Amino acid sequence: VLDRHHHDGTRLMQILREIQEQLGWLAPETLTSVAATVGWPRARVEGTADFYSFFHTRPMGRYRVLWSDNITDRMLGNTDLMDAMCKKLWLEPGRVSEDGLVSVDTTSCTGMCDQGPALLVNYRAITRMTPSRVDDMIELIRKEAPVAEWPAAWFAVEDNIRRKGILLDHGLVPGQALAAALERGPEKMLAEIKDAKLRGRGGAGFGTGLKWEACRNAAGHGAGAAHYVVCNADEGEPGTFKDRVLLTSHADLVFEGMSIAGLVVGAKKGLLYLRGEYRYLLEPLESALAARREAKLLGSNILGTPFEFDIEIHLGAGAYICGEESALIESLEGKPGRPRIRPPFPVTHGYLDQPTTVNNVETLAAACLIATHGSAWYLRHGTEKSSGSKILSVSGDCERPGIYEYPYGVTVRQVLDDCGAWNPQAVQVSGPSGICLAEAEFGRRIAFEDIPTAGAFMAFDETRDMFEVARNFAHFFAHESCGFCTPCRVGTTLVRNLMDKIARNHGSPYDINELFKLHRLMQGASHCGLGNSACNPMFDTLNKFRPAYERRLMSLNYEPAFDLDAALSQARQMTGRDDDAAHFSAHLQKEAEA
Ligand code: SF4
Structure with a gap:
């Protein structure tokens, strides 16, 4: 594995994943040897291995089952199915079975919300789980049947395209958009993208033309001076799965959009960062890339011109925060995916500190339509401020x-x-x-x-129950906070605990005020968008569905969520004490009497 990756530490994510796929887990001696081979301090390698939830530095069983736990999976009954699986396997969620065979746990949304309840088994997606499928799966696990021999139908992921527009009905053949872009040349292609008012489809809506222009105008740095195109295919936002479909059925369009971006910004290399939950797409995408190389649509002398460009796929490992562009770049460099302090922005100092444009899958696919049909045609779709589809x-x-x-x-x-x-x-x-x-x-x-x-x-x-919807989201943010800054790291945990406290009917109006206070604090003081927006679901549902909260507030007075006396039970056990003085309640009583 290390040879294939040229002992290059920036490829650490791929190295760790491939080793884990072979050995089952990342043992301490494995990390030591990887660190020695790539020439990085061991702590740095361990830091990356520990950061991502799909890497494990302790054995998690030959079968690692992770149930998707988005609110839509909950609505489809994932909790009951997982409980039944755990019971039948004599397992507690999060623990490995005593024989080391299997572990069962939850993970954040797997991007299969249209065909849930879903799960990952050894990081391969299985959709439409049912009670009988749970039973069959348990049988296969007990028989120790290799996952590759499980029924293929279980791993089927459907596109479920219900309505097509200009993008999904593009009718382009591979190379058509790229040929049109090459004919125009980089300057005119950039002008066309700007005239078409194409904006990023990842949510923020930044002008794609402006981004490409800034990257194109930025100078590379040092001996490795270069420009890069990065396709952000880390769609981790719960409820989002459209990039999965684009990459399944329109991968050529996405690769072609990356090539057009490369032509405009002057890059020779593109990197597609694929979310770890879409591991099953890696081989088909690699094959699509090979076919494009064969057709002279990637590599050197593309379509008989001097243009040179190629694409590599990097797989993520289960960290929602890597959808943030600077965290994604950190991850591409083999580091924990923590958002960088900006400026400088990726367009001037991105991947390997070089000018980098990071664009969403859908944005890059849309660029192909503009290259083929021109900006005037594109502007005929959508609204004045939001062109296209x-x-x-x-x-x-x-x-x-x-x-x-x-x-x-x-x-x-x-x-x-x-x-x-x-x-x-x-x-x-x-x-x-x-x-x-x-x-x-x-x-x-x-x-x-x-x-x-x-x-x-x-x-x-x-x-x-909209309170339960918001509570699921609170758990999601607490799980996905990268921990870099205190307002988000602590704030998301406090919000989750408050929501759990209200769910247990121990909440009071004081807790509602506390949620509003935390919302203001996290919005103003968090380092990145995750912390800024983590309280949005509580804020919205409190304002629009307040009765869902109020019917749970059984007391007008503040009730602590934390039972100090219960928390001391372990200490009592360790010291062998159970006398009055070892109980907090007795201590309070004495104080009251005094
Ligand atoms: Fe990490 Fe949250 Fe801070 Fe963003 S706001 S850097 S996710 S801790």
């Missing part, structure tokens, strides 16, 4: 979950009608960090000037 990942309480492409400007109501969401009480747009809309807002539009979104669209009908 948007692909939505629709899930939750609806008859037809899946992928829907609309021109920008479509109303939320229209999407709900199209997907068969009857009696919706709320829609969460853009995942937990986005916005929760109540019925009065269903006339609002999906567009940068109204509701910008990376694509997640989760519908909740009248039977759903």
